Amino acid sequence: MKIGIEAQRLFRQKKHGMEVVALELIRHLQQIDMENEYVIFVKEDEDAACLKSTKNFKIHTTPPYSYPFWEQVHLPRIAREAGIDLLHCTGNTAPVFYRAPMMLTLHDIIYLEKLSFGGTPYQNFGNLYRKLIVPAVVKHGRKIITVSAFEKERILERLPLPEDRVTVVYNAINKDFRVIQEADRLAALTAQYHLPGQFILFFGNTAPKKNTAGVLAAYADYCQNHTNPLPLVIADSSDVYIDRMLDKLHRKEIRHNIRVLDHIPPGELPYLYNLATLFLYPSLRESFGMPILEAMACGTPVITSATASMPEVAGEAALLINPEKPRDIAEAISRLLSDTSLCEQMINRGLKRATQFSWENTARQVLQLYQQIVV
Numbered sequence: 001m002k003i004g005i006e007a008q009r010l011f012r013q014k015k016h017g018m019e020v021v022a023l024e025l026i027r028h029l030q031q032i033d034m035e036n037e038y039v040i041f042v043k044e045d046e047d048a049a050c051l052k053s054t055k056n057f058k059i060h061t062t063p064p065y066s067y068p069f070w071e072q073v074h075l076p077r078i079a080r081e082a083g084i085d086l087l088h089c090t091g092n093t094a095p096v097f098y099r100a101p102m103m104l105t106l107h108d109i110i111y112l113e114k115l116s117f118g119g120t121p122y123q124n125f126g127n128l129y130r131k132l133i134v135p136a137v138v139k140h141g142r143k144i145i146t147v148s149a150f151e152k153e154r155i156l157e158r159l160p161l162p163e164d165r166v167t168v169v170y171n172a173i174n175k176d177f178r179v180i181q182e183a184d185r186l187a188a189l190t191a192q193y194h195l196p197g198q199f200i201l202f203f204g205n206t207a208p209k210k211n212t213a214g215v216l217a218a219y220a221d222y223c224q225n226h227t228n229p230l231p232l233v234i235a236d237s238s239d240v241y242i243d244r245m246l247d248k249l250h251r252k253e254i255r256h257n258i259r260v261l262d263h264i265p266p267g268e269l270p271y272l273y274n275l276a277t278l279f280l281y282p283s284l285r286e287s288f289g290m291p292i293l294e295a296m297a298c299g300t301p302v303i304t305s306a307t308a309s310m311p312e313v314a315g316e317a318a319l320l321i322n323p324e325k326p327r328d329i330a331e332a333i334s335r336l337l338s339d340t341s342l343c344e345q346m347i348n349r350g351l352k353r354a355t356q357f358s359w360e361n362t363a364r365q366v367l368q369l370y371q372q373i374v375v
Contacts, residue, residue, distance in 0.1 A: 001374050002037045004084035008070055008091065011045035011061075014263045017290060018107055021147075021171055022090040023050060028363035030054050036370070039082045041075060068129065071095060085374045086142075088366075092130055094137040101373055104141040106166075108151055108287035109134065110209065112158050123207060135159060142373045145169050145366070148309040151287040169365045171288045172357040176267070177297040179351070180274045189271045193261055196231040200333065201276035201300070204237040209285045211323050212237070213245055218282075218329035219258075220251040225330070230277060230337065235261040273298035278336055278343075281310070282323040289313050293357055296350030301343050303332045317349035 007022045009015075015023070026040060038057045043064045053059045060082065065074055076095045079087050087094075088103045111127040112134065138144060138159050144166045146152050152166050180186060189195070200219070204212040212234075223229040232254075234242060239260045246252050264272055273279065279295035281304040292313050295302050304310045306320035314320065319336060321328040336343055 001086065001370065002039070002082070002084045003370055003374075004039045004041060004079050004082060004087045006041050006071075006075060006087065006089040006091070006094070008041070008043050008067070008075075009045070010040075010042045010051065011047045013046045015047075015050075015266065017288075018091045020266075020290065021105070021107070024172070024174060024359045025090070025363055025366060026051060026057070028359045029367065030057050032360065032363055033367055039084060041078060043070060067126075072097075086370060088370070089137075093133045094141070096133060096136045099140065102137075102141050103143045103145065103369060103373060104137060105145045105147075106134070106138070106151075106155060107147055108285075109154055109158055110285055110287075113154070141165070143167060143369050145369070147171050147288040148312050150309040150312055167365075167369060169362055169369075170357055171290050172359040172362050173290060173293045173297055173354060174359060177270050177273065177294045177354070179297075179299040180271060186271055186275060189268060190275060193259075193272075195233060195259065195275060198277045199231045199233045199259070199275075200278055200280055201272065201295075202232060202234050202280040203291060204234040204242065206237075206241060209283055211282050211284045212242075213249065214282060214284075214323060214326050214329065215280060216242070216245055216251060216254075217249055217326035218333070220249070220254050221326055221330035222333050223254050223257060225334065229257060231257050231259060233259045233261065233276070235264050235272065238262065269294065270298055273300050276300050278303065278333070280329070280333075281305070282321060282329050283308070283310065284323050286310055292318065293354045297354035299347050299351060301336055301346040302350060303329065303336065315349075315353050317346065317353035319346065 005026060009019050010022055040059045042059060042061050044061055071093060072095050076098045086101045090105045092107055094102060094104050111130045138161060146155055146166060146168060149168055152168050155166055156163060202215050204210060219232050237260055242260050246255055273295050279300045279302050281292055281302060283305055285308050287309055289310050292302055292304055296317055302318040303321060304314050304318045305323040311320055319332045321332045
């Protein structure tokens with residue numbers, strides 16, 4: 001069997017959820033499948049070293065055409081030329097007029113529930129593109145993979161698909177996320193990013209679902225009720241964005257207690273989690289939420305949302321809150337930081353929970369689906 005895997009943005013430097021999932025899936029398929037032949041379709045970009053060809057895995061690198069042209073015109077052509085038996089599209093969308101056997105990973109359908117234009121122009125275009133493309137391509141996918149039972153329910157509610165066409169295959173985390181004892185390396189990262197000795201960690205990009213405004217309002221509430229509040233470190237963001245959000249909230253008085261970091265390279269993320277005193281992930285909507293497990297595997301207690309997929313991923317190993325109520329978030333922060341016994345309980349539960357998600361298991365489940373489609 002010759003399998004094509006679409007991984008258009010895999011080589012971009014700043015990888016986010018979908019690219020991380022595609023990369024880990026391919027790496028683990030390389031480890032477990034020595035029989036089938038694979039062609040990985042990728043656009044040229046800066047991080048070509050993140051994946052290497054092996055005996056039965058060929059990387060097909062193409063010019064950096066625009067996303068729609070690459071996917072709708074170029075991908076079908078090169079897939080046909082490669083003579084593949086099955087095309088697996090990994091990033092929510094696929095070629096509308098491709099009629100050979102195809103499987104789609106549909107991470108989420110947020111853009112079908114409510115089309116918000118509160119993000120960046122790039123995010124807004126992506127949501128509009130998915131809204132137009134996804135209902136068309138799911139009709140032709142032999143199998144649809146999604147990443148949580150929660151998201152499967154949303155997909156079946158919105159799209160006319162039989163239940164047996166949609167399969168849940170959980171994401172996971174790699175082994176770099178662990179409790180780290182390397183004091184010198186931790187100290188070096190602390191100095192590099194000018195981090196405080198203890199801090200609350202939050203990833204605050206511009207996507208509205210990340211709930212940055214809610215976190216800032218909650219942190220202001222927490223600061224107001226504590227004489228020496230822990231600093232807040234916001235990664236994957238910018239000073240300009242955070243300053244603008246604080247202006248809107250009229251809470252500029254907490255700015256001196258906030259450290260803002262840009263994109264953190266993947267290799268440094270485990271160290272950042274290890275340095276954090278607690279991790280905040282009160283997202284408004286997630287189809288999975290890998291950072292929950294990443295923090296747990298690093299021995300960092302987690303506060304996350306009691307909505308969407310997050311309870312499914314966190315289990316009983318995190319404090320669950322209503323993400324739309326900043327006071328709930330603030331109270332959870334205070335509770336976790338003041339109750340040593342609760343903190344230790346969450347850490348121990350989190351370490352155990354993280355071991356239940358494996359990329360090898362993910363790859364084996366995907367391989368079984370390939371074999372079901374092409375018999």
